[in-house]
Amino acid sequence: xxxxxLIAGFGGQGVLFTGKFIAYGALIEGKELSWLxxxxxxxxxxxxxxxxxxxxxxVGSPIVNEPDVLIAMNRPSLDKFEDAVVPGGDxxxxxxxxxxxxxxxxxxxxxxxxxxxSTERGFDGIANMILLGSVIKGSGVIKEETIPAAMSKVVxxxxxxxxxxxxxxxxxxxxxxx
Amino acid sequence: MAVVFERPHALTDVPMHYCPGCGHGIIHRLVAEAIxxxxxxxxxxxVASVGCSVFSYNYFNTDMVQAAHGRAPAxxxxxxxxxxxxxxxxxxxxxxxxxxxxxxxxxxxxRGENITIIFVNNAIYGMTGGQMAPTSxxxxxxxxxxxxxxxxxxxxxxxxxxxxxxxxxAAYIERVAINNTKxxxxxxxxxxxxxxxxxxxxxxTLIEVVSTCPTxxxxxxxxxxxxxxxxxxxxxxxxxxxDKYADKN
Amino acid sequence: MAEKVLMKGNEAIAxxxxxxxxxxxxxxxxxxxTEIAAYMAKRMPKIGGVFLQAESEVSAVNMVIGAASAGVxxxxxxxxxxxxxxxxxxxxxxxxxxxxxxxxxxxxxPGLGGIQPSQSDYxxxxxxxGHGDYHMLVLAPNSVQEMAQLxxxxxxxxxxxxxxxxxLADGTMGQMMEPVELPDSAPEMxxxxxxxxxxxxxxxxxxxxxxxxxxxxxERWNIDRYARYAKVEADEVMYEEYLTEDADVCVVGYGIAxxxxxxxxxxxxxxxxxxxxxxxxxxxxxxKAALNKLATTCRAFISVELSMGQLIEDVELAIRCSRPxxxxxxxxxxxxxxxxxxxxxxxxxxxxx
Numbered sequence: 001x002x003x004x005x006l007i008a009g010f011g012g013q014g015v016l017f018t019g020k021f022i023a024y025g026a027l028i029e030g031k032e033l034s035w036l037x038x039x040x041x042x043x044x045x046x047x048x049x050x051x052x053x054x055x056x057x058x059v060g061s062p063i064v065n066e067p068d069v070l071i072a073m074n075r076p077s078l079d080k081f082e083d084a085v086v087p088g089g090d091x092x093x094x095x096x097x098x099x100x101x102x103x104x105x106x107x108x109x110x111x112x113x114x115x116x117x118s119t120e121r122g123f124d125g126i127a128n129m130i131l132l133g134s135v136i137k138g139s140g141v142i143k144e145e146t147i148p149a150a151m152s153k154v155v156x157x158x159x160x161x162x163x164x165x166x167x168x169x170x171x172x173x174x175x176x177x178x
Numbered sequence: 179m180a181v182v183f184e185r186p187h188a189l190t191d192v193p194m195h196y197c198p199g200c201g202h203g204i205i206h207r208l209v210a211e212a213i214x215x216x217x218x219x220x221x222x223x224x225v226a227s228v229g230c231s232v233f234s235y236n237y238f239n240t241d242m243v244q245a246a247h248g249r250a251p252a253x254x255x256x257x258x259x260x261x262x263x264x265x266x267x268x269x270x271x272x273x274x275x276x277x278x279x280x281x282x283x284x285x286x287x288x289r290g291e292n293i294t295i296i297f298v299n300n301a302i303y304g305m306t307g308g309q310m311a312p313t314s315x316x317x318x319x320x321x322x323x324x325x326x327x328x329x330x331x332x333x334x335x336x337x338x339x340x341x342x343x344x345x346x347x348a349a350y351i352e353r354v355a356i357n358n359t360k361x362x363x364x365x366x367x368x369x370x371x372x373x374x375x376x377x378x379x380x381x382x383t384l385i386e387v388v389s390t391c392p393t394x395x396x397x398x399x400x401x402x403x404x405x406x407x408x409x410x411x412x413x414x415x416x417x418x419x420x421d422k423y424a425d426k427n
Numbered sequence: 428m429a430e431k432v433l434m435k436g437n438e439a440i441a442x443x444x445x446x447x448x449x450x451x452x453x454x455x456x457x458x459x460x461t462e463i464a465a466y467m468a469k470r471m472p473k474i475g476g477v478f479l480q481a482e483s484e485v486s487a488v489n490m491v492i493g494a495a496s497a498g499v500x501x502x503x504x505x506x507x508x509x510x511x512x513x514x515x516x517x518x519x520x521x522x523x524x525x526x527x528x529x530x531x532x533x534x535x536x537p538g539l540g541g542i543q544p545s546q547s548d549y550x551x552x553x554x555x556x557g558h559g560d561y562h563m564l565v566l567a568p569n570s571v572q573e574m575a576q577l578x579x580x581x582x583x584x585x586x587x588x589x590x591x592x593x594x595l596a597d598g599t600m601g602q603m604m605e606p607v608e609l610p611d612s613a614p615e616m617x618x619x620x621x622x623x624x625x626x627x628x629x630x631x632x633x634x635x636x637x638x639x640x641x642x643x644x645x646e647r648w649n650i651d652r653y654a655r656y657a658k659v660e661a662d663e664v665m666y667e668e669y670l671t672e673d674a675d676v677c678v679v680g681y682g683i684a685x686x687x688x689x690x691x692x693x694x695x696x697x698x699x700x701x702x703x704x705x706x707x708x709x710x711x712x713x714x715k716a717a718l719n720k721l722a723t724t725c726r727a728f729i730s731v732e733l734s735m736g737q738l739i740e741d742v743e744l745a746i747r748c749s750r751p752x753x754x755x756x757x758x759x760x761x762x763x764x765x766x767x768x769x770x771x772x773x774x775x776x777x778x779x780x
Contacts, residue, residue, distance in 0.1 A: 020433075020604070027433050027606050035433070035604040039459055039542070060690035061683075062603050065764055153433075190632075221625035223497070226636075235634045241623035243496045244636040246519050249489040252481065256493020257623060259477045260451055260501070264625050282489070285482035 001056055003141050004064040008049035008081055009073025009094075014128030017154065018071065019050035021132060025142030025150040026054040034062035047076055054141055069139050071131060073114075075099060092135050094127060110138060112176060123169045133173020144174075186210035188219045192236045199399025201300060201389030202230060204356045205365075206237055209269070209296055212370040213240065218377065222265040223257050225250045227279075229271035230304035238269075248279025251286035254293045265376055267294040273303045276312040276336045283342070290347035290381040294372045297338060297384055300391040301410060308394030312336045315413055320394075335413065339386045343420035349381035351420040355388040355411065357403050364416075380423060388414050431606040436574045436596060437462035439607050440530055441470070443575035444502055447582045448614050449528070450476035451501040453490035455483060455509060458542045459598040460532035463504040484509040488516030488529070495525040496635045498622025500582055504530035506598075507548050508539060510556065517591055518557025522637025524621075524652070526585035528578065529563075530594045532601040533733075535760040543760025544598035544683060549737035552595050553711045560649045562656050564592040564663070565710040567681040571605035577708070579610065586617040588659055595710060597733065599683040599762065656712075665708035666717055670696065674703030676775045677721060678755075679742050680731035681707050683762060688731045691768030700776045707741075715745040722746035727775040731755045731768055751778070 005022065009015045016037050026033040036051040051064035065084065070091045072078040075098045078091075085091055087106040096115035112134045118127040136142055142150065147170060155163045185191065188210035196202045213219050222240040226232055228247035235242035245253040250268035258266045275283050275297050286293065302320055303309040309322040313335045317326040327335075339353045350372055354365035365387060372383035388410050392402040418424070434442065441463045444452070452467040464480065471478035477494075481487035487503050494501040505513060510531045520527060533548050535541035552565045564584050566577040577594055585592035626632050639645040667685075670692060671677055678688040685706040695702035705721060707714050722728070728750055730739035736754050743752050755771035757763045 023433055023604060027431065033606065036599060037602055039598070039602050059605070059686075060693070061687040061765055062599065062605075063687070063762060063764075065766075219626070220628040223623045223625060225493070232638060235636055239626070239632050241626055241633045242635070243493070243523070243623055244634075244638055245489065245492070246515055249485065249492075249516075252486040252489035253493035253496070255479070255486075256451075256453065256490035256495070256501070257497045258493075259479060259490070260494040260497035260499040261624060264497070264623075281482050282486050285486065 003054045003069060003139065004067050005052040005054070005069045005071070005141065006049060006064045006067035006081060006084070007052065007071040007073070008047070008077030011046050011048045013073045014126065015048045015050050015073065018128045018132050019052045021150055021154055022052050022054065022141055024153040025146045028146050028149045028153075029142060031055065032057060032059050034059045036062040049077070069135065069141070071135055072098060073128065073131065078102070090139060092131060092138070094131055096127075110134060110177060112173065114173070117172060117176065118169070121172060123165070123172070126166060126169050129166050129169035130173040130176075133170035134177040136170065137174035137177050186214045188213040188222075188239050190237055190239050194237055195233060196230065197393040199390065199392040199402060200230070201356050201387070202298065204362065205296065205298055205387050205389060206234065208362070208366045208369050209267070210238065211366060212373050215370060216373055216377065218265045218373065221263065222267065225254045225257065225266070225268040227268060227270040227274040229274050231269050231271055231298065232305065234269050248274050248277070249282055250274065250279065251282040251291070251293070251295065255286055255289075255291050258291065258293050262292070265294075265373060267296060267373070269296045270298070271304065272297070272299045272301065272311045272313040276338050283338075284345070287342045287345045287382045287384065288347045290349065292376055292379055292381055294376050295384040296369065297386045298389050299338070299386055299414065300389040302391050302394045304391050304394055313338070315409055337414065339384070339419040342384060347382055348384070348420050349422045350375050350383040351386070352418045353386040353388065353414060353416050355406065355416055357406050361416070375423070388416070431608050433604050434571060434607050435462055435602060435604050436571045437532065437601040438466050439571045439575040440504070440578050440594065441466035442609055443578035444528065444582070445470060445474065445476070446609050446614070447500065447579040448616060449500040449502050449582060450474065451494045451499050452476070452478050452503065453481050453487040453494070453501070454503050455481050455487050455505065457506045457509045459534060459601050460504050460506045460530065462601070463530065484512035485515065488513040491527050492516055492520055492523070492525060495520070495527045496523070496623045498619040498624060500586075500616070502528040502530065504532065506532050506534045507536050507545070510548060510551065514551070514557040517555065517563060518559050518561065519637055520591040521555065521557075521561035521563065522559060523635045524589040525591065525635065526589050528581045528585060528592050528594060530596065533595065533597040535758065541760040542598065544733060544762060545758065545760060546597055546682060546684060546733035547735070547737065547758060548595070549710065549732070549734055552593050553713070553741070561652065562590070562711050564588070564590060564659065565595050566592065567595050567708060567710050568600060569682050569685045569706065571600075571603065571607045573708075574600060575607050575609055579614065583614070584663060588655055590655070595682070597683050660712040663709060664712050664714045664717070666714040667706040667708060668721075669704040669706070671703035671705060671721055671725065673701055674725050675701040675779055676727045676729065676772050677703045677705050677725040678729045678731050678768060678772065679705045679707070679718070679738065681710060681738065684731045684733055687763055687765055688768050690765035691772060694765060694769045695772045695776075698773075700772060702772050702776070713741050713745060718742065718745040719747065722749050726750055726779050728752040729755050729768070729771050729775055731763060733762060734758055751775070
């Protein structure tokens with residue numbers, strides 16, 4: 001099985017971090033994987049995307065042109081990548097920041113009001129983790145039991161508060177996925 | 179019979195290729211004598227540059243590397259950073275140091291790189307046959323300034339010692355000359371002091387030696403000394419331009 | 428080998444260099460390889476090594492020359508425009524028989540070009556880059572694991588043959604993360620009796636130099652050096668073949684292009700086309716003999732590259748133009764898609780029938 005994931009949003013929304021979390025999860029599970037960021041002169045605020053491939057086979061091209069899973073954190077990302085998603089693929093949208101619906105009818109769409117939830121439920125700044133919680137639950141790209149180990153790779157165990165904070169945001173994302 | 183004149187140990191017995199009356203022979207000897215008197219030959223590494231002194235790697239008895247044009251201070255930096263216990267010097271002319279190698283020179287000084295630069299200023303490109311150097315004097319006739327250096331079109335000479343003395347990283351900068359015995363003695367003292375500073379880890383040292391190029395100046399060796407005194411010394415005053423440790427000596 | 432960790436290609440190069448015993452790094456910031464410098468800046472002071480940000484690419488490569496002359500394992504890294512500036516130093520390094528590792532994480536050119544991935548420095552790397560008769564070893568990784576492995580091998584090869592070695596990557600390779608295993612054993616260091624360490628008054632002075640004004644002497648030096656290159660060509664060629672045994676159409680590509688080509692070969696096989704891939708790992712020495720042998724069975728070749736047709740010349744030379752070779756490329760920072768490569772394979776296959 002191979003999952004091609006494309007994560008897109010504004011710089012600063014945690015696009016690369018989200019991808020890294022999935023990559024670490026796959027590493028822990030002994031899967032083959034690649035993580036490739038778009039890179040450019042805009043350090044903050046520009047558009048940003050990240051290709052993550054998780055597979056049982058060695059990964060060929062690390063560039064995701066036709067995602068099985070698109071995570072769109074803002075409107076420009078949806079506009080740019082909606083058509084690229086494979087038929088039958090999944091689109092996860094931060095519906096608080098995307099003011100339109102997906103036009104395609106041959107894909108599974110998940111509207112997650114991640115940014116609104118992050119403000120309402122005290123998860124300021126980590127809407128991406130809420131969205132990621134939904135993606136992990138919905139796509140099964142990494143197993144639920146891998147989450148704590150993956151988290152310890154990206155958040156230092158010394159910062160227990162931050163660790164728990166992120167774990168709870170993931171749980172909330174899983175919970176709100178319909 | 180008493181020995182009255184001897185080759186310094188830090189010089190090889192390879193015959194030098196320099197023209198009659200050229201200052202390089204004297205300056206090589208001064209460097210070698212400083213190395214001998216400090217007993218550092220076995221741990222000294224020299225960096226030859228491009229220009230007339232390119233073959234200095236054959237003349238100094240120390241380990242030697244020959245650098246690309248202008249790059250000697252960068253090469254010396256690499257050598258020194260690899261083996262900080264070694265004493266590292268470059269031997270560069272004016273075109274090499276003050277034109278094509280300006281960046282390397284300025285930044286080695288700014289870093290306070292613990293190396294010694296012997297900078298020979300004879301106001302002309304020697305090896306390529308007498309072209310205008312960054313240190314050629316206003317009005318000086320050379321192959322590429324046949325009507326005399328016109329400061330309105332090609333600007334003014336670079337006063338290296340004055341310029342580098344403004345940098346906090348430079349520890350010791352002195353300009354000396356080889357036109358008479360007194361000045362040669364002062365030059366010997368300055369070169370030895372520069373090497374001493376390096377062995378004490380005091381940082382960047384540069385000795386600018388005002389020298390002659392009779393061949394490309396079109397003068398006899400004797401007249402060249404006169405030209406140096408009348409034209410170069412007024413433009414390039416001798417003296418200590420920077421000595422961070424002057425009070426502590 | 429230690430456990431697998433997730434690293435960016437650029438970081439893997441830096442960590443592998445440290446594992447290889449490199450304790451001297453001289454560089455200058457340029458996208459997309461700056462992570463190497465940043466990594467070294469952080470790590471070197473903690474392990475007694477030297478990191479120095481030079482005033483220019485030119486100075487950086489000359490510092491490498493100085494440190495290599497002094498006998499230590501040393502490296503620099505840059506990206507295309509920076510490598511042009513370093514080319515003078517590469518020529519001197521070759522002329523002085525100095526070993527060092529030079530990393531080029533290629534970006535689009537010519538001129539300032541762009542910052543996206545490219546392979547358009549192929550000619551520059553494989554033909555030496557600077558002036559004069561010389562070669563560099565050129566290694567082309569296509570995964571983060573190979574970024575690490577070839578870094579370690581690069582130092583060893585450079586020292587074995589006393590010549591500069593270039594690791595030729597691209598922006599994708601530098602920026603991507605993949606699992607990587609680094610060796611945990613210390614490497615062997617070569618003896619370097621030629622190095623400048625000070626005579627200690629116990630030996631004749633060592634001279635490191637590329638100058639000879641005597642033509643017959645300089646000719647002899649060059650002939651000797653090329654005898655060494657012939658040994659490298661005989662003993663150090665590396666390549667990978669994928670599904671080439673029965674292939675009618677063979678895609679040739681290195682680095683990121685080979686990653687894309689592999690997808691396309693799989694897609695072509697799924698459609699019943701006998702496609703294969705040949706991936707040179709050493710770009711110099713180029714695996715001429717292996718590719719020429721492949722041309723006895725394989726009837727068409729496609730050069731997949733992120734450049735305007737550079738690798739293709741070596742493919743044609745290697746097989747002595749005995750089979751048709753077509754170009755499948757993007758440039759300027761664009762990367763061919765697997766679909767584009769598949770279309771080229773289909774086109775080539777169609778012409779065979």
